[in-house]
Amino acid sequence: MPLWLSVYASQEIALSDGIAIELRDVVKAFGDVHAVDHVSLQIRDGEFFSLLGPSGCGKTTSLRMIAGFEYPTSGKILIHGREMSSTPPYQRPVNTVFQSYALFPHMSVEQNVAFGLEMKRVPKAELGPRVQEALEMVRLSGYGARRPRQLSGGQQQRVALARALVNRPEVLLLDEPLGALDQKLRKEMQLELKGLQERVGITFIFVTHDQEEALTMSDRIAVMSHGKVLQVGTPTEIYERPSCRFVADFIGETNFVEGRVVESAGGYATIETSDGIRLRGCSARPLSSGTVATLSIRPEKVRLLPQGEGNPSAENALPVRVERINYIGSDTRITVRISDERTLNAWEQNDRSTVDRNAYWQPGEESLLVCPADNALVLTE
Amino acid sequence: MRPYGPPLTHGGPTMALDTLQKQRQRSSRLRLAGLLGPGAFWLTLFFAMPLVIILLYSFMTAGPRGNVIWQATFEQYTTLFTKDIYVNAYTRSIWASVLTTLICLLIGYPLALFIARSPQAWRTPLLFLILIPFWTNFLVRIYAWQIILSNNGLINSAFQALGLPTQTLLYTENATLLGLVYGELPFMVLPLYASLDRFDFTLMEAAADLGASRWRAFLRVMLPITMPGIAAGSVLVFIPTIGQFVVSELLGGAKVDYIGNLLQRLFLRSNPPNWPLGSAMAVVMMGVLMILIMLYFRSTTEEDR
Amino acid sequence: MIEATSQTKTVARPASASERTSLGGFALLANAVLLYTFLYVPIAILVIFSFTSDQFGVRWTGFTLDWYARLFANERLMGAALNTLYVALISTVASTIIGTLTALAMERYRFPGRSGMDALLYLPIVIPEIVMAVALLAFSAFAFDLIQSITGTPIRRNLTTVIIAHIAFSISFVVVVVRTSLKNFDRRLEEAAQDLGASGWQTFWRITFPLILPGIIGGALLAFTLSLDDFIISLFLSGPGTSLLPVEVYNKVRRAVTPEINAISTLMLIISIALVGLSQLAQRRR
Numbered sequence: 001m002p003l004w005l006s007v008y009a010s011q012e013i014a015l016s017d018g019i020a021i022e023l024r025d026v027v028k029a030f031g032d033v034h035a036v037d038h039v040s041l042q043i044r045d046g047e048f049f050s051l052l053g054p055s056g057c058g059k060t061t062s063l064r065m066i067a068g069f070e071y072p073t074s075g076k077i078l079i080h081g082r083e084m085s086s087t088p089p090y091q092r093p094v095n096t097v098f099q100s101y102a103l104f105p106h107m108s109v110e111q112n113v114a115f116g117l118e119m120k121r122v123p124k125a126e127l128g129p130r131v132q133e134a135l136e137m138v139r140l141s142g143y144g145a146r147r148p149r150q151l152s153g154g155q156q157q158r159v160a161l162a163r164a165l166v167n168r169p170e171v172l173l174l175d176e177p178l179g180a181l182d183q184k185l186r187k188e189m190q191l192e193l194k195g196l197q198e199r200v201g202i203t204f205i206f207v208t209h210d211q212e213e214a215l216t217m218s219d220r221i222a223v224m225s226h227g228k229v230l231q232v233g234t235p236t237e238i239y240e241r242p243s244c245r246f247v248a249d250f251i252g253e254t255n256f257v258e259g260r261v262v263e264s265a266g267g268y269a270t271i272e273t274s275d276g277i278r279l280r281g282c283s284a285r286p287l288s289s290g291t292v293a294t295l296s297i298r299p300e301k302v303r304l305l306p307q308g309e310g311n312p313s314a315e316n317a318l319p320v321r322v323e324r325i326n327y328i329g330s331d332t333r334i335t336v337r338i339s340d341e342r343t344l345n346a347w348e349q350n351d352r353s354t355v356d357r358n359a360y361w362q363p364g365e366e367s368l369l370v371c372p373a374d375n376a377l378v379l380t381e
Numbered sequence: 382m383r384p385y386g387p388p389l390t391h392g393g394p395t396m397a398l399d400t401l402q403k404q405r406q407r408s409s410r411l412r413l414a415g416l417l418g419p420g421a422f423w424l425t426l427f428f429a430m431p432l433v434i435i436l437l438y439s440f441m442t443a444g445p446r447g448n449v450i451w452q453a454t455f456e457q458y459t460t461l462f463t464k465d466i467y468v469n470a471y472t473r474s475i476w477a478s479v480l481t482t483l484i485c486l487l488i489g490y491p492l493a494l495f496i497a498r499s500p501q502a503w504r505t506p507l508l509f510l511i512l513i514p515f516w517t518n519f520l521v522r523i524y525a526w527q528i529i530l531s532n533n534g535l536i537n538s539a540f541q542a543l544g545l546p547t548q549t550l551l552y553t554e555n556a557t558l559l560g561l562v563y564g565e566l567p568f569m570v571l572p573l574y575a576s577l578d579r580f581d582f583t584l585m586e587a588a589a590d591l592g593a594s595r596w597r598a599f600l601r602v603m604l605p606i607t608m609p610g611i612a613a614g615s616v617l618v619f620i621p622t623i624g625q626f627v628v629s630e631l632l633g634g635a636k637v638d639y640i641g642n643l644l645q646r647l648f649l650r651s652n653p654p655n656w657p658l659g660s661a662m663a664v665v666m667m668g669v670l671m672i673l674i675m676l677y678f679r680s681t682t683e684e685d686r
Numbered sequence: 687m688i689e690a691t692s693q694t695k696t697v698a699r700p701a702s703a704s705e706r707t708s709l710g711g712f713a714l715l716a717n718a719v720l721l722y723t724f725l726y727v728p729i730a731i732l733v734i735f736s737f738t739s740d741q742f743g744v745r746w747t748g749f750t751l752d753w754y755a756r757l758f759a760n761e762r763l764m765g766a767a768l769n770t771l772y773v774a775l776i777s778t779v780a781s782t783i784i785g786t787l788t789a790l791a792m793e794r795y796r797f798p799g800r801s802g803m804d805a806l807l808y809l810p811i812v813i814p815e816i817v818m819a820v821a822l823l824a825f826s827a828f829a830f831d832l833i834q835s836i837t838g839t840p841i842r843r844n845l846t847t848v849i850i851a852h853i854a855f856s857i858s859f860v861v862v863v864v865r866t867s868l869k870n871f872d873r874r875l876e877e878a879a880q881d882l883g884a885s886g887w888q889t890f891w892r893i894t895f896p897l898i899l900p901g902i903i904g905g906a907l908l909a910f911t912l913s914l915d916d917f918i919i920s921l922f923l924s925g926p927g928t929s930l931l932p933v934e935v936y937n938k939v940r941r942a943v944t945p946e947i948n949a950i951s952t953l954m955l956i957i958s959i960a961l962v963g964l965s966q967l968a969q970r971r972r
Contacts, residue, residue, distance in 0.1 A: 090885050102872065115882050419788070424854065429806060431822045495717065513959060516911070517958050520917055525731055624815065670814070
């Protein structure tokens with residue numbers, strides 16, 4: 001890590017109680033539509049923070065308000081404790097990597113990277129070395145004289161990164177920067193970006209609609225929908241303990257079983273479906289009996305036992321019939337019928353013999369589905 | 382910019398968002414006025430006003446010495462719609478424009494199709510070849526036809542060499558039509574090419590696969606889809622043709638009157654000039670065109686729906 | 687059953703289709719060859735006969751440069767050419783500046799009356815030139831009378847009247863061309879510049895202006911060509927004693943066919959092609 005960056009990063013943390021960006025009850029209305037609806041967030045220094053959600057959820061608008069391209073209708077935006085809600089973008093200590101990169105086509109790579117420093121009137125003697133250093137950091141030394149259109153998508157992406165980072169921003173904003181890359185390059189860049197962030201120690205705010213990308217790279221994630229933040233947490237928290245049905249559904253895959261609460265105590269709740277199936281799962285808060293609730297079980301946490309094994313009368317054990325089998329290589333995805341109206345998905349890792357046909361389930365086979373209550377969640381919305 | 386240092390507005394009062402927005406609005410309005418002002422001023426004063434003036438003049442009385450007497454009358458319009466010379470000029474001009482448009486369409490469509498079906502690398506050069514004559518002065522292009530068509534011109538020289546009798550080619554209405562088609566053809570081909578270039582030719586294969594003959598596929602698939610191009614090309618050819626006077630003078634010999642010839646005479650040549658009548662002629666011509674253009678826009682917007 | 691029909695289809699189709707394609711293709715090709723000939727023969731003849739020694743310029747009697755020499759010796763024509771150039775230069779500069787400003791306003795702002803302005807901008811393109819010419823003639827007479835009655839000084843139509851009129855019709859064309867390049871312009875580049883610390887003014891001159899410059903140059907060259915080639919408005923608005931080249935050519939052509947006109951036409955052709963070629967180059971540099 002270049003020395004200047006480490007000095008910089010450590011100073012920042014000392015100066016602002018460790019909060020790089022704070023959004024306080026921010027609203028952005030376009031006409032009658034609330035693109036961002038009372039959002040409050042605190043993003044810590046040095047953090048890789050993702051805003052995750054489907055398109056139109058307000059994540060990009062939030063990012064643009066931090067950058068200064070949009071001004072909030074109400075609420076405050078603080079950058080290292082300084083109110084910046086109405087500061088124009090060119091006076092904010094943040095820089096952006098755009099989805100389309102937005103490299104200036106009439107300038108060389110070097111001129112692109114130097115642009116921000118020129119605007120800040122950095123002396124010529126300092127400017128050249130800093131540009132070279134930034135290009136080195138993204139492994140593009142020697143490309144300085146080229147025009148952006150002479151570079152590949154991945155290289156353009158790295159120029160955009162260098163152009164932003166060379167300004168030593170307090171926070172780097174990234175608006176779906178990997179969206180335009182193909183799958184393989186995308187995976188590579190994910191790791192590279194994460195590595196870069198760890199080296200320079202600058203706070204990254206990363207906007208994406210790709211949940212896998214967010215889980216891979218982020219320290220913390222804010223899941224957004226319809227202008228609201230639904231949950232903020234580490235990847236594990238978001239995946240294992242989604243706060244609501246939307247988050248459970250949006251992150252990864254899951255089975256939902258709807259029913260009414262029959263019993264709730266000690267961090268657990270039991271629901272009963274209309275066809276009499278009882279399932280127990282974790283519940284963040286006690287629920288009164290009769291509340292409509294949904295049980296979420298991740299398919300990889302469901303176990304299928306061969307007939308005769310296991311105790312059918314144990315908690316969360318259901319006799320089932322195997323209905324459909326999809327073999328996808330690493331996993332086998334099995335749909336089982338738990339009642340006349342309901343099916344569940346179960347994923348089994350293919351850690352067994354590859355030649356023994358009996359190692360796999362067959363349609364019509366009877367089985368016992370087991371799912372520990374600790375791995376299931378009762379959600380009320 | 383202050384990347385370090387204490388928070389600037391920590392806890393203190395900040396400028397209210399709405400005052401800030403008002404300030405921004407005011408400066409953006411000023412900028413808009415600066416950008417829009419010159420163009421709006423120029424076009425209003427030197428384009429819209431003149432149109433208003435001829436509209437006014439068209440309801441005024443013509444003075445004996447070519448002046449305009451400010452006395453309201455419908456006389457000019459009555460003259461236009463009753464006197465043969467004017468009625469004939471309108472029908473002749475409209476008919477010539479319709480014929481020119483139709484001929485341009487009939488020969489221009491296959492040409493545009495030819496270019497659209499050419500290999501990719503050839504299309505731009507082929508289009509440019511159509512444009513180059515269009516970049517030369519209109520007068521010059523029409524004058525070239527005089528050389529070809531005149532009694533001792535190229536064609537008649539060739540006839541003489543073959544022992545054939547001399548034909549009167551120049552100063553005929555057919556020569557006028559030829560000149561008009563020659564002058565306006567690029568305006569037809571370009572929009573046609575634009576819509577044919579976007580046309581997905583696999584649709585023709587789909588139509589053939591469903592049992593349509595090539596001709597039927599053309600009528601039922603290609604023609605309707607390229608209709609906006611046909612409409613645009615027709616408007617572009619029709620507008621300049623209806624007001625022309627140079628072609629009918631240089632190639633038609635000014636034997637018969639088109640609207641343009643009468644306008645030129647009423648405003649510049651006749652002694653005394655009659656501006657009110659000329660204004661009324663121009664106003665009626667604009668009216669006819671506006672109706673046609675409105676029809677055109679209606680047809681293309683329906684196409685989009 | 688189905689297989690059988692599909693088989694006859696595949697057997698029968700290609701033969702007849704290719705036959706018809708070649709026939710249709712031939713018709714298309716023939717039409718194209720004829721039309722390209724039709725477009726170019728007059729121009730070729732014009733150029734060739736500017737070098738003939740025949741005094742009527744309609745047959746080939748030998749090579750000469752006499753007509754070009756006479757042309758350059760003709761003070762009236764040369765004066766008209768200079769006038770035309772002068773008018774074109776001034777109206778181009780003015781209409782390019784006004785047109786670019788207007789294009790920026792139309793593309794970058796929403797304001798009441800925007801659609802009215804749109805209509806005002808499109809009208810000069812769609813109305814016949816002769817209507818604009820007579821309207822401007824009537825207006826100039828009206829305005830001159832008004833000025834004379836107020837100030838007492840009589841004014842005549844002169845080159846300035848023509849310049850004003852040329853600016854009025856060129857603005858719309860400049861606006862169309864510049865608006866196209868503003869439409870193709872990626873607004874995110876401006877955001878990127880602001881993000882990197884450039885103020886609004888810096889952003890315009892460092893990013894927006896260089897990127898729409900080809901469009902502005904294209905618009906300027908179009909305005910220049912339109913002004914050089916304009917005949918109708920020049921005819922109606924130039925006063926006595928202020929002759930313009932297209933009007934002179936028109937007056938000559940109406941009187942008699944002489945190879946001098948061929949020579950001047952050839953020169954005008956070369957200038958037009960050079961100008962439009964330049965504008966194409968400027969626009970392609972994008």
